[in-house]
Amino acid sequence: MSVELNHTIIHARDNRESAEFLARILGLEVGTEWGPFVPVATSNGVTLDFAAVPAESIVMQHYAFLVSDAEFDAAFERIQQGGVTYYADPHLKQPGEINHHHGGRGLYFLDPAGHGMEIITRPYGSHERTPAASSTAS
Template sequence: MTVELNHTIVPARDPEASAQFLAGILGLTVDPPLAHFTPVTLANRVSLDYDRLDDFEPHHYAFMLGEQEFDAALARIRHGGIAHYGDPACQEIGQIYHSKHFRGRRGTYFHDPDGHLMEILTPGDAGS
């Protein structure tokens, strides 16, 4: 068997609200609770298992989307009045980035309700 990531724990002050936030942006649904976790499962079957914690360091999570899915997610971000940025330092407000290393790759960053830095990006073409 090959090695695959199965799930990761995402700390959240309100797991249900944070899972609903991300699922809403990505056009996904929140899975039924699993023990005390609130999971969101991605297309590659990796789940983000939201778990209640009061004190934690924010993390970075990046999601690869097709072109149409990216446009739809970006529209939901903009429609929701969610600040998004063209850089991970969150200085380029309202921007998307265009990769210098992957022709056609676009992406943007935004924060979830718990301060995690979320990124959505498209694949683009390697080698440029």
């Protein structure tokens, strides 16, 4: 059996609010609450289990989601319609912009608990190098 990430727990002030926020942006479904968790499953089988914890115990984490161009367009529209501030960079210095890293598009936004969320259309390092760039790399 190959190793796969099955689920992760995301701390939130309000687990339902955070799960619904991310599901709405990404066009996903919020699952049935199970114990202290409100789950959101991604298409590759990873479940994000949102758990309510005291606000002072939340440490900002980063979650990146690889999406198609059409999914990016839909998520970007929902971000804009929802008045969610978005950024081209993870340091939140370029508000209202998207990036074009690795030959695709990407952006960052914060969820209600302050976690850094990212959507990208190309995985990091996937941009093909040009022949000129590869010949100068040696």
